[in-house]
Amino acid sequence: MQEPAHANATVPPEQASRAERERQDFGRRLRALRSARGWTLAQLADRSGLAISTISKAERGIMALTYDRMLQLARGIGVDMAEFFASEGEAFAPGGFAVARLGEFRRQETGSYVYEMLFPEIRNKAMTPMIGTLRADCPMSFDDFVRHAGQEFLIVLDGVVTVHAEGRPTVKLRAGESIYFDSARGHLYSADAGQDARILVVCTES
Amino acid sequence: MQEPAHANATVPPEQASRAERERQDFGRRLRALRSARGWTLAQLADRSGLAISTISKAERGIMALTYDRMLQLARGIGVDMAEFFASEGEAFAPGGFAVARLGEFRRQETGSYVYEMLFPEIRNKAMTPMIGTLRADCPMSFDDFVRHAGQEFLIVLDGVVTVHAEGRPTVKLRAGESIYFDSARGHLYSADAGQDARILVVCTES
DNA sequence: AACACGGTTTTCCGATAGGAAAAGGGGTTT
DNA sequence: AAACCCCTTTTCCTATCGGAAAACCGTGTT
Numbered sequence: 001m002q003e004p005a006h007a008n009a010t011v012p013p014e015q016a017s018r019a020e021r022e023r024q025d026f027g028r029r030l031r032a033l034r035s036a037r038g039w040t041l042a043q044l045a046d047r048s049g050l051a052i053s054t055i056s057k058a059e060r061g062i063m064a065l066t067y068d069r070m071l072q073l074a075r076g077i078g079v080d081m082a083e084f085f086a087s088e089g090e091a092f093a094p095g096g097f098a099v100a101r102l103g104e105f106r107r108q109e110t111g112s113y114v115y116e117m118l119f120p121e122i123r124n125k126a127m128t129p130m131i132g133t134l135r136a137d138c139p140m141s142f143d144d145f146v147r148h149a150g151q152e153f154l155i156v157l158d159g160v161v162t163v164h165a166e167g168r169p170t171v172k173l174r175a176g177e178s179i180y181f182d183s184a185r186g187h188l189y190s191a192d193a194g195q196d197a198r199i200l201v202v203c204t205e206s
Numbered sequence: 207m208q209e210p211a212h213a214n215a216t217v218p219p220e221q222a223s224r225a226e227r228e229r230q231d232f233g234r235r236l237r238a239l240r241s242a243r244g245w246t247l248a249q250l251a252d253r254s255g256l257a258i259s260t261i262s263k264a265e266r267g268i269m270a271l272t273y274d275r276m277l278q279l280a281r282g283i284g285v286d287m288a289e290f291f292a293s294e295g296e297a298f299a300p301g302g303f304a305v306a307r308l309g310e311f312r313r314q315e316t317g318s319y320v321y322e323m324l325f326p327e328i329r330n331k332a333m334t335p336m337i338g339t340l341r342a343d344c345p346m347s348f349d350d351f352v353r354h355a356g357q358e359f360l361i362v363l364d365g366v367v368t369v370h371a372e373g374r375p376t377v378k379l380r381a382g383e384s385i386y387f388d389s390a391r392g393h394l395y396s397a398d399a400g401q402d403a404r405i406l407v408v409c410t411e412s
Numbered sequence: 413a414a415c416a417c418g419g420t421t422t423t424c425c426g427a428t429a430g431g432a433a434a435a436g437g438g439g440t441t442t
Numbered sequence: 443a444a445a446c447c448c449c450t451t452t453t454c455c456t457a458t459c460g461g462a463a464a465a466c467c468g469t470g471t472t
Contacts, residue, residue, distance in 0.1 A: 026273055040449060051431045056451060063429065066270035066459075067232060068225045081291035097387040099377055119386045126357045126410040127333060129384065147243055148284065151332045153408060157363075171305055178306045178335065180325045184242045202359060202408050204332040246419060257461045262421060269459065272429075 024061030031059040033077050048076030098122050115201075129202045134161065134191035145186025150204040152183045159197030164188040230267030237265040239283050254282025321407075335408045340367065340397035351392025356411035358389045365403030370394040 034044050034055075045052045049072055057063035058073075065073070074084050100118040114133045119125065136159075145166055154163070155178035163171045163179055166186035173179060181187065183203060191197035240250050240261075251258045255278050263269035264279075271279070280290045306324040320339045325331065342365075351372055360369070361384035369377045369385055372392035379385060387393065389409060397403035 022277060023273060041451095042449075052449090053432080053451080053453095054430050057430080060451085064272040064274045066272050066429070067229060067276065068270040069430080070273065071225070071228060082288055085287035085291065097371065097374060097391065098385070099379070100384045100386075118384055122386060125386065127359055127386075127408060129359050129361070129386070129408070153333055153335050155335070155406060173305070178324055180306075180328060180331065180333075180335065184239075186244070200361060200406070202333060202335070204410070248419075258419095259421080259423095259462080260460050263460080266421085272459070275460080 020061065023064055027059045027061035030055075030073070033079070034059075037077070044073075044076055048072045050076075127202050127204055129200065131157075132189075132199045132201055134159070134189060134197045134199065136191045136193055136196050145188050146183075147186050148183045148203075150183045151181070152187070152204075153180050153202045154178060154189070155200050157198040157200055159195045160192040161197045161199055162190050162192060164190070226267065229270055233265045233267035236261075236279070239285070240265075243283070250279075250282055254278045256282075333408050333410055335406065337363075338395075338405045338407055340365070340395060340403040340405065342397045342399055342402050351394050352389075353392050354389045354409075356389045356409050357387070358393070358410075359386050359408045360384060360395070361406050363404040363406055365401045366398040367403045367405055368396050368398060370396070 034041075039047075041052045041055050044050075044055055048055070050069055054063070054065075054069065055073070058065050058069075070084070071081065074081050077084075098119050114135075116131045118129045118131065145164070154161075154173075156173045156175050158175055160175075161173045163173060164187065165171070165181060168185075171179060172192070189199065240247075245253075247258045247261050250256075250261055254261070256275055260269070260271070260275065261279070264271050264275075276290070277287065280287050283290075320341075322337045324335045324337065351370070360367075360379075362379045362381050364381055366381075367379045369379060370393065371377070371387060374391075377385060378398070395405065
């Protein structure tokens with residue numbers, strides 16, 4: 001796969017070679033899955049209905065398969081698409097064990113939110129727990145909701161919090177009450193007037 | 207996408223239309239992900255570096271994207287390839303939104319632990335938040351650690367908790383302090399003598 | 413109604429996916 | 443070492459992907 005002269009090219013050459021590296025990555029995973037089963041190209045071709053040459057080229061990263069072919073391959077190998085790509089990630093944590101003591105938090109101020117991320121030193125963790133303080137005197141702009149991948153859990157530690165969620169009536173939560181939702185739904189928190197609020201938020205995936 | 211006359215065709219026509227149905231399925235998922243964020247085709251095109259027309263055709267299932275483009279799309283949307291296809295199964299939750307009010311918890315007593323699972327009605331959630339009470343007068347048997355898949359986050363709401371973790375020195379946590387670890391590591395909690403303790407535990411994957 | 417505007421779909425065509433078949437590249441057997 | 447055999451890579455060519463731009467479709471505005 002040579003760098004395309006490409007009349008319609010929008011992708012800069014440096015990003016193109018990055019794409020190539022990633023294709024090769026995919027190819028290595030594919031070859032690993034095949035040879036782990038002790039299959040030849042011909043056998044996988046037979047099971048998946050693809051041509052031998054196609055699989056060969058895909059494994060060597062010189063060709064990018066279309067969705068259709070990947071689906072056939074996944075079926076032929078006997079994995080579903082999700083776990084086909086599951087091995088992309090890395091293992092979790094340096095030691096996989098950490099304690100957060102009072103007063104050792106790293107403060108992160110994003111606009112009018114004040115968040116303290118609890119375990120910044122752990123890599124690839126499945127959850128991101130944060131403790132936040134919402135200022136009573138600092139109302140949010142109700143225009144732009146926050147939206148991101150993953151799911152979100154919020155519990156009120158102190159005060160009263162109003163949760164605004166897209167397509168849902170406003171929810172008022174007192175200390176000890178909690179809420180759980182898909183983070184792709186636009187959302188926004190604010191403290192009720194008169195008293196600051198402290199919340200614990202746990203998000204999955206960043 | 208008309209059924210190809212295809213000089214090289216190996217795929218029987220019935221399977222070809224099945225492939226088409228699956229492409230349309232992929233397209234619907236893609237459109238769902240985009241519109242859940244409130245983005246237009248142009249906005250996603252901008253974020254992913256793909257042409258508007260390409261995304262439009264992919265969403266309508268009349269074109270099968272190659273691996274490269276799907277990767278760009280996944281990045282643009284902010285999901286990794288694995289969870290890109292994770293939604294092949296079932297969508298999360300009945301509405302994906304739930305509130306847990308005080309006094310509405312379902313109590314689950316497992317041995318000497320008393321746990322209240324917060325959102326039992328949500329299916330397929332990525333996290334399982336629970337509130338637990340540890341009795342001061344009920345010491346645990348230090349022999350059998352608990353071990354399970356996933357990761358675990360614990361924060362102390364009240365009292366003082368001692369965490370025993372396999373291969374680690376004992377950790378004492380006061381209210382507001384927390385701990386994060388891989389649940390496969392054997393673990394066990396107990397309240398310090400003299401006072402009951404309340405904890406919030408969030409686990410991933412069961 | 414004509415116009416402008418923000419979004420989506422369609423058209424057109426060059427670059428590329430992907431199949432069939434031929435060409436490597438080890439091994440083992442005669 | 444030639445003749446097989448099995449597996450992988452390369453070649454060649456058509457069907458398809460995928461980008462730019464034009465056409466299309468609401469929904470307000472003058």
